[in-house]
Amino acid sequence: MTTHAHLREQLGDRLVLPGDQHYDHHRTVWNAMVDRRPRLIVRCESPDDVVAAVRLARDLGLDIGVRCGGHSVLGMSVPEDGLMIDLTPMAAVTVDPATRRARVQGGALLGALDVAAQAHGLATTAGNVSHTGVGGLTLGGGMGWLARQYGLTCDNVVSYELVTADGERLRVSDDEHPDLFWGLRGGGGNFGVVTEFEFQLHPVGTRAYVAELTYPLEQAATVLRGWRDLSTEAPRQATFAASVGRGFATVGYVWAGPTDKAADLLPELRALGQPVTENVGELSYVELQTREDTPEGHAYRRYWKGHYVRGLPDAAIDALVEHGAADMGISLQAYGGAIADVPDGDSAFSQRDAAFEYVAAARWTDADEDAERMAMARRTASAVEPYSSGAYVNALSDEGAAGVRRAYRPEKLDRLTALKTAYDPDNVFHLNHNIAPAAR
Numbered sequence: 025m026t027t028h029a030h031l032r033e034q035l036g037d038r039l040v041l042p043g044d045q046h047y048d049h050h051r052t053v054w055n056a057m058v059d060r061r062p063r064l065i066v067r068c069e070s071p072d073d074v075v076a077a078v079r080l081a082r083d084l085g086l087d088i089g090v091r092c093g094g095h096s097v098l099g100m101s102v103p104e105d106g107l108m109i110d111l112t113p114m115a116a117v118t119v120d121p122a123t124r125r126a127r128v129q130g131g132a133l134l135g136a137l138d139v140a141a142q143a144h145g146l147a148t149t150a151g152n153v154s155h156t157g158v159g160g161l162t163l164g165g166g167m168g169w170l171a172r173q174y175g176l177t178c179d180n181v182v183s184y185e186l187v188t189a190d191g192e193r194l195r196v197s198d199d200e201h202p203d204l205f206w207g208l209r210g211g212g213g214n215f216g217v218v219t220e221f222e223f224q225l226h227p228v229g230t231r232a233y234v235a236e237l238t239y240p241l242e243q244a245a246t247v248l249r250g251w252r253d254l255s256t257e258a259p260r261q262a263t264f265a266a267s268v269g270r271g272f273a274t275v276g277y278v279w280a281g282p283t284d285k286a287a288d289l290l291p292e293l294r295a296l297g298q299p300v301t302e303n304v305g306e307l308s309y310v311e312l313q314t315r316e317d318t319p320e321g322h323a324y325r326r327y328w329k330g331h332y333v334r335g336l337p338d339a340a341i342d343a344l345v346e347h348g349a350a351d352m353g354i355s356l357q358a359y360g361g362a363i364a365d366v367p368d369g370d371s372a373f374s375q376r377d378a379a380f381e382y383v384a385a386a387r388w389t390d391a392d393e394d395a396e397r398m399a400m401a402r403r404t405a406s407a408v409e410p411y412s413s414g415a416y417v418n419a420l421s422d423e424g425a426a427g428v429r430r431a432y433r434p435e436k437l438d439r440l441t442a443l444k445t446a447y448d449p450d451n452v453f454h455l456n457h458n459i460a461p462a463a464r
């Protein structure tokens with residue numbers, strides 16, 4: 025019997041091979057530049073399937089890619105000629121309103137978590153686009169409109185069910201493998217495959233509010249300065265956000281939770297300049313969490329580069345606005361609040377003192393433009409680099425080890441390296457923003 029025939033017998037439909045009807049569908053991810061061909065795709069339906077897939081890959085000497093939402097800009101879940109552990113069949117979310125806890129399988133998308141929790145007026149911090157994976161987002165930190173009130177997504181994880189590089193199943197929490205609990209809070213997919221996250225939920229209600237004012241680029245420098253100054257006084261319900269590109273600047277905030285005071289910041293925002301358009305009003309929390317969705321977006325080629333900044337001096341704003349005419353999106357989102365309340369030593373996530381996250385993102389369709397578009401994003405981001413205090417691991421693209429050093433401070437990287445050496449000394453999980461184990 026060939027190996028593949030044997031695997032088919034063992035895994036049935038869960039095994040997808042090149043040439044199978046849905047092979048291309050299962051290897052397609054959010055960035056259309058990613059066109060890799062795994063030798064095997066195992067569509068895992070249970071933690072035991074994940075154990076079997078990890079052991080199989082090790083036996084066959086194959087690289088492992090772990091896929092949840094497929095939103096990694098580098099498409100790291102798709103290993104060329106390797107084994108893809110496709111977690112998307114494990115997408116269930118169970119909410120217990122009495123304990124305000126959610127159990128979320130390792131392949132679930134953010135939208136499933138939001139919808140299940142909102143049925144009870146509950147939520148926890150999740151990202152801004154509902155088709156992003158809970159898996160990758162949470163393991164790298166997890167920023168969203170609730171983070172200034174309740175911390176990053178990783179700050180709301182109570183426990184993890186993990187399959188290690190040895191194919192062991194572990195429960196990880198504050199008091200079970202606390203070293204791993206620390207590392208999983210921001211350390212990315214380096215330590216194993218999470219088959220279930222248990223989250224703390226919060227009674228946020230079901231309403232939200234947005235205020236977004238768009239100005240021509242000529243007013244951008246003045247308006248952004250005023251927006252920055254207003255942001256320092258903002259209550260935690262408000263997350264200030266701005267974008268610049270294609271000749272316009274949009275500034276404003278998103279308010280999550282009961283909206284009785286949500287409009288209080290609006291007069292001062294309006295006084296910053298003469299907006300050409302306004303998008304102001306109340307919406308449901310679920311609408312907020314899906315309004316940036318682009319299901320058709322998987323057709324675009326993508327590249328981005330980001331920074332954290334501890335402040336936004338006038339010179340940084342000028343540098344940012346200088347690229348505002350470009351055909352690309354530059355975005356800013358405020359941190360602070362509960363993110364910064366968590367003691368820095370409590371988690372692998374290293375950037376709790378960030379005031380804003382900056383991202384320059386390009387998207388296009390023609391492969392001939394790849395080099396030019398990527399160079400433009402790098403150039404745009406390099407203008408803000410002098411003000412950078414680091415980078416969000418989930419916003420890294422092709423920076424390699426230098427990017428990992430931007431994401432984690434030296435003392436955290438040392439601790440992460442020791443953890444990796446203890447739990448994955450052979451670097452089985454290396455298709456990620458890799459924490460390399462110590463050489464043996």
Ligand SMILES: Cc1cc2nc3c(=O)[nH]c(=O)nc-3n(C[C@H](O)[C@H](O)[C@H](O)COP(=O)(O)OP(=O)(O)OC[C@H]3O[C@@H](n4cnc5c(N)ncnc54)[C@H](O)[C@@H]3O)c2cc1C
Pocket residue numbers: 054089090091092093094095096097099100101111130131150151152153155156157158159160161162163164165166167168212213214216217218219418419455456
């Ligand atoms: C459109 C878009 C919007 C975004 N918005 C936000 C946002 O609002 N806030 C924010 O913080 N980030 C945001 N991000 C960044 C996002 O957090 C990262 O791209 C993240 O890696 C996506 O995770 P994923 O599961 O979708 O991706 P995948 O490509 O499936 O996974 C990325 C990596 O995560 C690891 N991984 C995933 N699941 C597991 C698991 N269960 N166990 C072990 N390892 C796993 C693997 O190493 C994998 O290679 C956004 C990205 C995109 C494309």
